[in-house]
Amino acid sequence: MASSAHSRGSLRTERQVPTARGNGGGNPPARSRSSSAKRSLRVSSDDDKNSGRVRVAVRVRPKTTEENDLDFTDCVELQPELRRLKLKKNNWSSESYRFDEVFTESASQRRVYEAVAKPVVESVLDGYNGTVMAYGQTGTGKTYTVGRLGKDDPSERGIMVRALEDIFANISPGSDIMAISYLQLYLETIQDLLAPEKTNIPVVEDPKTGEVSLPGSAIVQIKDLNQFLELLQVGEANRHAANTKLNTESSRSHAVLLVHINRSLEGKKENDASSLANVTNSELSSHHLPHLLKSKLLIVDLAGSERIDKSGIEGHMIEETKFINLSLTSLGKCINALAENSPYIPTRESKLTRLLRDSFGGTARTSLIVTVGPSARYYSETASTIMFGQRAMKVVNAVKLKEEVDYESLCRKLEYHVDYLTSETDRQQKLRENEKEQLEKKLQEKEAFLVETEKKFSVKYEHLEKERNHLVLETQSLLKALNIQKSEKDKLSQEVGHLEISLKQAKEQELENLNYQKVLAETTQMYEKKIAQLIKQQEDESSRCADLEEQLSGMRNYLSGNKKSVQVQEKEIDELKREILKLNEDAASTIQSLRARNNELSLEKELLNGELKTLKDKLLYEERKRRCLEDEIIILKNALNDDNAEYESKRPYKGDITTRSTLSLGGPANIPKSNRSRETISGQKDTISKIFEEGKTVNVDLHLDIENFLIHHLAVLTRDSYAQQYVNQERIVEEGGLDTLLLLLESSEDANIHRVTAGAIANLAMNSSNQGLIMGKGGARLLANIASKTEDPQTLRMIAGAIANLCGNEKLHVTLKKDGGLKALLGMVRCGHSDVIAQVARGFANFAKCESRVFVIVCSKGHRKGRSLLIEDGVLNWMATSSATFSASTRRHIELAFCHLAQNEDNTLEIIRSGGIKELIRISRESSREDTRNLAKKALDSNPAFSTEIHAI
Numbered sequence: 032m033a034s035s036a037h038s039r040g041s042l043r044t045e046r047q048v049p050t051a052r053g054n055g056g057g058n059p060p061a062r063s064r065s066s067s068a069k070r071s072l073r074v075s076s077d078d079d080k081n082s083g084r085v086r087v088a089v090r091v092r093p094k095t096t097e098e099n100d101l102d103f104t105d106c107v108e109l110q111p112e113l114r115r116l117k118l119k120k121n122n123w124s125s126e127s128y129r130f131d132e133v134f135t136e137s138a139s140q141r142r143v144y145e146a147v148a149k150p151v152v153e154s155v156l157d158g159y160n161g162t163v164m165a166y167g168q169t170g171t172g173k174t175y176t177v178g179r180l181g182k183d184d185p186s187e188r189g190i191m192v193r194a195l196e197d198i199f200a201n202i203s204p205g206s207d208i209m210a211i212s213y214l215q216l217y218l219e220t221i222q223d224l225l226a227p228e229k230t231n232i233p234v235v236e237d238p239k240t241g242e243v244s245l246p247g248s249a250i251v252q253i254k255d256l257n258q259f260l261e262l263l264q265v266g267e268a269n270r271h272a273a274n275t276k277l278n279t280e281s282s283r284s285h286a287v288l289l290v291h292i293n294r295s296l297e298g299k300k301e302n303d304a305s306s307l308a309n310v311t312n313s314e315l316s317s318h319h320l321p322h323l324l325k326s327k328l329l330i331v332d333l334a335g336s337e338r339i340d341k342s343g344i345e346g347h348m349i350e351e352t353k354f355i356n357l358s359l360t361s362l363g364k365c366i367n368a369l370a371e372n373s374p375y376i377p378t379r380e381s382k383l384t385r386l387l388r389d390s391f392g393g394t395a396r397t398s399l400i401v402t403v404g405p406s407a408r409y410y411s412e413t414a415s416t417i418m419f420g421q422r423a424m425k426v427v428n429a430v431k432l433k434e435e436v437d438y439e440s441l442c443r444k445l446e447y448h449v450d451y452l453t454s455e456t457d458r459q460q461k462l463r464e465n466e467k468e469q470l471e472k473k474l475q476e477k478e479a480f481l482v483e484t485e486k487k488f489s490v491k492y493e494h495l496e497k498e499r500n501h502l503v504l505e506t507q508s509l510l511k512a513l514n515i516q517k518s519e520k521d522k523l524s525q526e527v528g529h530l531e532i533s534l535k536q537a538k539e540q541e542l543e544n545l546n547y548q549k550v551l552a553e554t555t556q557m558y559e560k561k562i563a564q565l566i567k568q569q570e571d572e573s574s575r576c577a578d579l580e581e582q583l584s585g586m587r588n589y590l591s592g593n594k595k596s597v598q599v600q601e602k603e604i605d606e607l608k609r610e611i612l613k614l615n616e617d618a619a620s621t622i623q624s625l626r627a628r629n630n631e632l633s634l635e636k637e638l639l640n641g642e643l644k645t646l647k648d649k650l651l652y653e654e655r656k657r658r659c660l661e662d663e664i665i666i667l668k669n670a671l672n673d674d675n676a677e678y679e680s681k682r683p684y685k686g687d688i689t690t691r692s693t694l695s696l697g698g699p700a701n702i703p704k705s706n707r708s709r710e711t712i713s714g715q716k717d718t719i720s721k722i723f724e725e726g727k728t729v730n731v732d733l734h735l736d737i738e739n740f741l742i743h744h745l746a747v748l749t750r751d752s753y754a755q756q757y758v759n760q761e762r763i764v765e766e767g768g769l770d771t772l773l774l775l776l777e778s779s780e781d782a783n784i785h786r787v788t789a790g791a792i793a794n795l796a797m798n799s800s801n802q803g804l805i806m807g808k809g810g811a812r813l814l815a816n817i818a819s820k821t822e823d824p825q826t827l828r829m830i831a832g833a834i835a836n837l838c839g840n841e842k843l844h845v846t847l848k849k850d851g852g853l854k855a856l857l858g859m860v861r862c863g864h865s866d867v868i869a870q871v872a873r874g875f876a877n878f879a880k881c882e883s884r885v886f887v888i889v890c891s892k893g894h895r896k897g898r899s900l901l902i903e904d905g906v907l908n909w910m911a912t913s914s915a916t917f918s919a920s921t922r923r924h925i926e927l928a929f930c931h932l933a934q935n936e937d938n939t940l941e942i943i944r945s946g947g948i949k950e951l952i953r954i955s956r957e958s959s960r961e962d963t964r965n966l967a968k969k970a971l972d973s974n975p976a977f978s979t980e981i982h983a984i
């Protein structure tokens with residue numbers, strides 16, 4: 032039954048798998064099935080899955096009926112989720128132990144296998160050695176866990192059967208070899224359970240590799256699971272079981288199943304003949320040496336761990352017990368020593384420890400399952416079992432892979448290769464010989480053919496020679512004929528030459544004709560195109576003519592319409608001309624009358640000048656007289672105190688003067704008009720004479736009286752001049768009257784003086800030459816100043832009259848505006864007095880009329896004048912809004928002024944803005960004066976901006 036597998040020569044190499052101790056190593060060989068996830072005997076988080084530490088699980092057996100009946104309390108409590116087992120010494124004392132896995136009573140055989148043994152089995156399939164071992168008190172389920180066959184119920188199968196199942200599923204039946212040995216260790220004797228006659232099998236250790244072997248033991252190659260089950264059953268039957276009190280089935284022996292696995296890494300190639308045929312010498316080099324993975328799986332069902340005295344062994348059994356305990360005790364010692372990292376491990380003390388040399392502290396991957404009973408009755412056994420397990424957990428193996436070069440298969444391969452090559456050479460040689468024979472045959476045939484061909488050739492040669500001679504003769508005769516033909520040909524070619532020349536000429540002629548025709552055709556085409564264009568042009572022209580005729584007829588109609596309007600306009604022009612002629616005539620007659628008036632006035636002026644001169648003479652005389660009197664006054668003053676009573680009697684004279692003086696200054700209304708002036712002047716002269724004559728009564732206020740006199744005098748003078756229609760004005764101004772008036776206006780605070788002086792200036796301002804002087808001497812500013820101070824309507828009327836007169840001189844317009852004349856004029860409206868407002872309106876009418884006149888002149892020269900000066904001072908606004916509220920005469924002035932402003936296009940915008948359009952329309956319809964109405968219409972008609980504005984309204 033012994034297999035040859037084990038006896039094959041092999042060279043072993045070792046590879047170490049990394050372990051917790053860090054013993055270096057390589058990677059496990061790749062397998063088709065990756066089962067690292069399933070491998071765990073639930074590895075604790077701090078442990079690497081490849082760690083070589085001995086994995087320890089604890090399994091609790093279910094209570095037996097006896098235990099249930101006797102109601103023993105449990106000394107074990109499991110915490111599977113924590114992987115802990117709590118060992119209760121009594122009700123108040125307990126210890127907790129952690130394991131790699133904890134199985135309760137209900138744990139299935141399958142789960143136990145997968146957690147405890149499967150990782151080891153997989154490791155073994157990868158080429159590592161592995162050990163699965165059950166330890167525990169007799170009757171706690173070691174054999175149940177490890178060796179159960181489960182023939183009737185496969186779910187009952189123990190680790191041994193399941194491990195073999197797994198191995199069969201994963202090895203290649205052709206290339207891999209699997210063999211088992213089944214042994215029993217009892218009383219330090221090893222017995223082969225498969226061949227029970229073999230007893231006392233030694234445990235031999237290879238001094239080089241340290242590998243343990245059991246020479247003489249049967250190693251049976253297994254082909255399928257059934258064969259294994261049968262063998263196991265045989266082994267079981269042979270197992271020596273000692274009866275104990277505890278359990279008759281319990282064994283006192285250790286049962287060891289040894290599974291040998293040889294796996295070829297190139298298994299598939301080995302059996303493939305065609306691939307073997309392709310193996311070359313280079314492939315047989317060291318790189319391609321076939322490797323063999325050799326591994327061993329040990330499954331051990333230990334004897335009960337309980338102490339002997341409890342088992343009640345009798346008779347010859349007492350001898351046994353020494354040895355029974357030797358192996359287990361020795362195992363315990365070794366594990367203690369390994370757990371404590373002791374330098375000495377007593378491996379050699381027992382056969383069991385020697386057998387398990389690789390399993391603890393060696394290179395194998397090892398899992399231990401410790402089984403315990405739940406009952407408190409076995410507390411001490413249970414406790415010692417648990418402590419054994421705890422110590423075993425501390426043992427770390429240096430897991431190593433062992434590979435061997437498979438020289439046997441290499442040799443087989445090489446033999447096959449040599450055979451293949453030899454037969455191949457034979458075959459090739461045979462082929463070559465056949466080929467040679469065939470070639471020689473072919474050569475002979477070819478040579479015979481050659482001789483034949485030569486003969487044929489010589490006969491043919493003779494025949495050809497004859498033919499050649501005949502041909503030479505024929506050629507000669509042909510040459511002669513050829514020469515004759517040649518001479519004929521020369522002649523012909525000459526003729527041809529002539530013909531060609533004539534042909535060429537004819538061709539040229541034809542070409543010319545063609546070109547000419549082409550040109551003709553093109554020209555014709557061009558003319559046709561031109562004719563078409565001309566026809567089109569003519570059509571366009573005729574249509575345009577028709578359009579133009581239409582336009583012409585339209586224009587004719589339009590012109591005839593225009594002609595009519597021109598005729599109407601001409602008629603209007605004629606009428607206007609007639610009107611102008613009439614106006615000219617009127618103007619001429621007015622000028623004539625004015626001239627006559629002027630002559631009269633100049634005569635008056637001369638008269639007044641004469642009078643003034645006599646008065647001046649008189650004044651000079653009076654001045655001299657006054658000085659004499661002043662001297663007298665000084666003399667008289669000295670005698671004043673002495674003659675007081677006499678002084679009192681003279682007082683009524685002074686009062687009289689004052690009264691008269693005041694009366695005379697009563698304003699223009701109180702002053703007698705007409706030719707009584709000269710009498711008044713002489714009367715006043717008399718009064719002054721009287722004052723001077725009665726020099727005794729004159730005091731320091733005398734000069735004031737003189738001033739009053741002068742004022743009065745001037746007022747009279749000017750009024751007089753007014754009455755005399757400007758005759759004396761020139762003289763008054765010449766003699767400094769205007770200066771005096773302006774001085775008074777400036778210096779005096781007296782309202783009367785203001786009124787009189789303003790009246791006088793108003794009169795003077797009627798004369799255009801005086802107007803310049805008044806303005807030049809700042810008269811307008813002075814008048815404006817007084818106007819702003821006074822509320823007296825008479826004074827305001829005088830001032831308004833004066834400024835209104837000045838407004839009639841366009842040369843003074845700018846200065847007048849600058850000196851505040853226009854503002855003052857408008858300001859005077861506030862008094863509400865109709866006479867004052869009438870003067871104001873007259874002033875603006877004068878101003879606008881002059882502007883309009885100048886505007887006409889400027890426009891005729893093609894310039895623009897710019898907008899009216901009245902606009903800036905707000906006059907336009909006032910006129911546009913207030914004309915309707917005043918008296919008829921005032922209204923006329925305002926309307927006139929407004930119409931004149933409307934004639935200037937530069938004022939258009941302001942007129943529209945001030946709402947003046949409505950006013951213009953009103954004037955054009957309602958004004959009492961026809962010329963004003965016409966002016967308004969003219970402005971409205973001629974100004975397009977007004978027309979659009981009217982439409983908008």
Ligand code: ADP
Nearest residue numbers: 092093168169170171172173174175280281282
């Ligand atoms: P040991 O081999 O440790 O002496 P056994 O395997 O012979 O113990 O088991 C003793 C008895 O207990 C046997 O009848 C067995 O069937 C039973 N037994 C042990 N473990 C279990 C278990 N986990 N489930 C059911 N029965 C068990």
Ligand code: MG
Nearest residue numbers: 173174281282
């Ligand atoms: Mg047993």
